[in-house]
Amino acid sequence: MFRAEKGSHVFLFLKRREGWLDITKGHINKGEDIAKAALRETLEESGIDASSGMDKHFRCRLHYEVKSGKRMVKKELIVYIAKINQSAKVRISREHIGYAWLSYKKAMGEIKKGWQLDLLPRAEEYITRLERMSKLNAEYSALPGRVKPWNLSTAFVPGEGPLNAKVMFVGQAPGAQEDALRRPFIGRSGQLLTLLIKSSGLNRDDVYITSVVQFFPPANRIPTDKEIGSCRALLYRQIDIIKPKIVVLLGAVAAKEVLGIKGIASLHGKAVEKDGITYFLSLHPAAAVRIKSNLPKIESDFNMLAGSLLL
Secondary structure, rough: EEEEEOEEEEEEEEOOOOOEEEOOOOOOOOOOOHHHHHHHHHHHHOOOOOHHHHEEEEEEEEEEEEEEOEEEEEEEEEEEEOOOOOOOOOOOOOOOOEEEOOHHHHHHHHHOHHHHHHHHHHHHHHHHHHHHHHHHHHHHHHHHHHHOOOOOOOOOOOOOOOOOOOOEEEOOOOHHHHHHOOOOOOHHHHHHHHHHHHHOOHHHHHEEEEOOOOOOHHHHHHHHHHHHHHHHHHHHHHHHHHOOEEEEEEHHHHHHHHOOOOOOOOOOOOOOEEEEEEEEEEOHHHHHHHHHHHHHHHHHHHHHHHHHOOO
């Protein structure tokens, strides 16, 4: 767990009777999934309900050994992160004798366990990305009040997925359902995209999904060049935060904006290298929703993507 403090952030550590610092952790009870177990253990050991601040996209899997009698027992630990409100009160359990909020630098000087020294730099890097993305989303959502005239919806649809994703998908713009629920790709095109992502060997939870323009264009029209221009820098900042290995450009608008390609009829299913990133071109799922004969084409694109992921 972490909380904001003096323009940065600090991590919560619990003091064990044996003299070392620990994080909230424990076993999975019967009928629990990993995330529920993490939230229960956090509440039991710290008195904090972390459910509203938990980022389920960060999952750090660690392995270590503990001594049990005369033998060593292998343990697996899966760690999530959660941002805690500054007003949250810590109430430790009987397992611990105290707690401390420590900066990253101070914590790295005090923690002792190998798995902790592995975990904390990963968490620090991810939280830095979270803070950058939070700032970006605040700027992005404020565009309707700054750009005049504004002819898009005023409901900002943020990108979704792990901020350290290896694969990023960029579409055209949100549709009506996305506008209503403020989540990307959840309508019919999104349902097809989820299936296509799975067919390529990934899960939707493993990838980051966004759009060239993150406001719904009325009547689902194509965004104008001026509207795209207003959002351009924010798209590239997202790519810089995520730092994906592969960016999948869904449709002609994304291909034109990112690569300057004016048409993808003869280029979809192909990859282009630029600035150390592989850009993969695909038809937009909406093309297959509207015209069924396009479905085999986009399925072929994602089969080619699956091949790229294996390289």
